[in-house]
Amino acid sequence: MNKKLRQEAIVRIVETETISSQKSLRKALMEKGLSVTQATLSRDLKELGVIKTVDDEGGYKYAFRENRRAPFFRSCEVSGNLLVVRTDAGMAPAVAYRIDEMGLAGVLGTVAGEDTLLAVVADGHDARQVRRELGVRGGGPGWRRNR
Amino acid sequence: MNKKLRQEAIVRIVETETISSQKSLRKALMEKGLSVTQATLSRDLKELGVIKTVDDEGGYKYAFRENRRAPFFRSCEVSGNLLVVRTDAGMAPAVAYRIDEMGLAGVLGTVAGEDTLLAVVADGHDARQVRRELGVRGGGPGWRRNR
DNA sequence: AGGGAGAATGCAATTTTATACACAATTCGC
DNA sequence: GCGAATTGTGTATAAAATTGCATTCTCCCT
Numbered sequence: 001m002n003k004k005l006r007q008e009a010i011v012r013i014v015e016t017e018t019i020s021s022q023k024s025l026r027k028a029l030m031e032k033g034l035s036v037t038q039a040t041l042s043r044d045l046k047e048l049g050v051i052k053t054v055d056d057e058g059g060y061k062y063a064f065r066e067n068r069r070a071p072f073f074r075s076c077e078v079s080g081n082l083l084v085v086r087t088d089a090g091m092a093p094a095v096a097y098r099i100d101e102m103g104l105a106g107v108l109g110t111v112a113g114e115d116t117l118l119a120v121v122a123d124g125h126d127a128r129q130v131r132r133e134l135g136v137r138g139g140g141p142g143w144r145r146n147r
Numbered sequence: 148m149n150k151k152l153r154q155e156a157i158v159r160i161v162e163t164e165t166i167s168s169q170k171s172l173r174k175a176l177m178e179k180g181l182s183v184t185q186a187t188l189s190r191d192l193k194e195l196g197v198i199k200t201v202d203d204e205g206g207y208k209y210a211f212r213e214n215r216r217a218p219f220f221r222s223c224e225v226s227g228n229l230l231v232v233r234t235d236a237g238m239a240p241a242v243a244y245r246i247d248e249m250g251l252a253g254v255l256g257t258v259a260g261e262d263t264l265l266a267v268v269a270d271g272h273d274a275r276q277v278r279r280e281l282g283v284r285g286g287g288p289g290w291r292r293n294r
Numbered sequence: 295a296g297g298g299a300g301a302a303t304g305c306a307a308t309t310t311t312a313t314a315c316a317c318a319a320t321t322c323g324c
Numbered sequence: 325g326c327g328a329a330t331t332g333t334g335t336a337t338a339a340a341a342t343t344g345c346a347t348t349c350t351c352c353c354t
Contacts, residue, residue: 003332021310037334042312046207051198052341053212060193060342065200072241090244094219097237097261114244150302168340184304189341199311199341207312275352 006034007044014050020060074115076134078127083119083134092117099134106130153181154191161197167207221262223281225274230266230281239264246281253277 009032010025019025022041029036036044044050045062055061072091077084087095096112099119106125111118121127156179157172166172169188176183183191191197192209202208219238224231234242243259246266253272258265268274 023310038311039313039335040333042310043333046201046312049201051200053198054193054196065198090248091241093240093259094238101237112240170340185340186305186342187303189343190303193342 002034003044006036007048009034010041010044010048010050014048014062014064018055018059019062020052025062076131078131081121081123081125081127083121083127083131085117085119087115087117089115091115102134104130104133149181150191153183154195156181157188157191157195157197161195161209161211165202165206166209167199172209223278225278228268228270228272228274230268230274230278232264232266234262234264236262238262249281251277251280 006029009029013019013025013028017028019028022038022045025041026036026038049065050062051065052060053063072087072095074086074088076086085092085095085099092112092115096110096117096119099107099110099117106122107130108120108122110120119130121130153176156176160166160172160175164175166175169185169192172188173183173185176188196212197209198212199207200210219234219242221233221235223233232239232242232246239259239262243257243264243266246254246257246264253269254277255267255269257267266277268277
C-alpha cells in the first residue's frame with residue numbers, strides 16, 4: 001500500500017511549494033513517480049486536514065489546518081517574581097494588554113517594550129503558577145490555543 | 148453599500164451554523180433578506196479568510212482561518228493631515244508599529260493609545276494618498292492584504 | 295453638478311473539488 | 325486458509341468554487 005507513502009509526499013509538497021489545485025498537486029506527485037487520480041487526492045487532502053488558504057500575494061494556496069506556532073507569542077520565562085515574555089516585533093503592548101485584561105490574581109502589572117514585556121508577580125504568589133494560568137503551554141491571551 | 152453588512156452576516160452565520168457550500172450560505176443570507184450571487188460569496192469568503200474544514204462528523208464545514216484575529220484594524224479616517232485609525236482594544240501600538248515599519252513616505256510619525264492611533268502626515272503629502280498606500284481598503288499592516 | 299477612478303457585483307464560462315458506484319486489496323475472526 | 329467486513333482507488337459525473345468581462349455604484353476632486 002502506498003497510501004502512506006503518497007500522503008507523506010503530499011505533506012512535504014504542501015509544506016514546501018505553493019500549490020493551489022489538486023491537478024497541480026497531482027503533477028507534482030507524478031514527478032516524484034507517484035501516480036494517483038484527482039479523486040484520491042481530494043480524499044487525501046480531507047484526511048490530512050489540508051485547506052485552501054490565501055497567501056501573501058492574494059492567491060490561493062494549500063496549507064495545513066492546525067497552526068504550528070501561536071501568532072505573537074515567542075517565549076515566556078520566569079525570573080524571580082517576573083515573567084519575561086518575548087513576542088513578535090511590535091506586539092508586546094498588545095499582548096500585555098491582553099494579560100492585563102485577564103485580571104490574573106498575582107499579576108501586579110505589566111510593562112511592555114517593543115518585543116518584550118515584563119509581568120510583575122506579587123510576593124506570595126508563584127510566578128510559575130501564573131505562567132501556567134496564562135496557558136502558555138497551549139496558547140494564551142494574544143495567541144490562539146491550538147487544539 | 149451593503150458589503151459590510153453582508154460580510155458581518157456571513158461571519159455570524161459561519162460562526163454559528165454548519166455551512167459547507169456557497170450555495171447554502173447564499174440561502175441562509177436570503178433568509179436574512181440579503182440577496183447576493185454565489186460569485187460574490189466566493190470573493191467574500193476569500194476576503195474574510197473563511198476556509199473549508201472537516202468537522203467532527205467527517206463532513207465539510209466552513210470556518211475561519213485559525214490565525215484570523217489578525218485584523219486588529221477597525222477603521223481609518225482622514226482629518227486634515229492626520230489619519231485616525233481605530234483598532235481592536237489594546238492593538239493600537241501593534242498596528243502603529245507596523246505602520247512605522249512600512250516606512251511610508253509622508254508619514255512623519257505615529258502616536259498610539261489603546262484602541263486608536265494617529266499617523267501624522269507631512270505637509271505637502273496627501274493624507275488620502277497615504278491611506279490608499281496603507282492599503283486600508285484591502286488590508287494593511289496588521290491585517291492581511293487581499294485583493 | 296460633472297467626471298473619473300476605483301470598488302463592488304452580476305453573469306457566464308471555466309476550473310476545481312467532491313462523491314456515487316464498482317471493484318480490487320487488505321484485514322480480521324474463526 | 326476462507327469468507328466477511330473494511331479500506332483503498334479509479335471512473336465518471338455531479339457539485340462547488342473561481343474568474344474574465346461588462347456593468348453599476350461610490351467617492352472624491354475640480
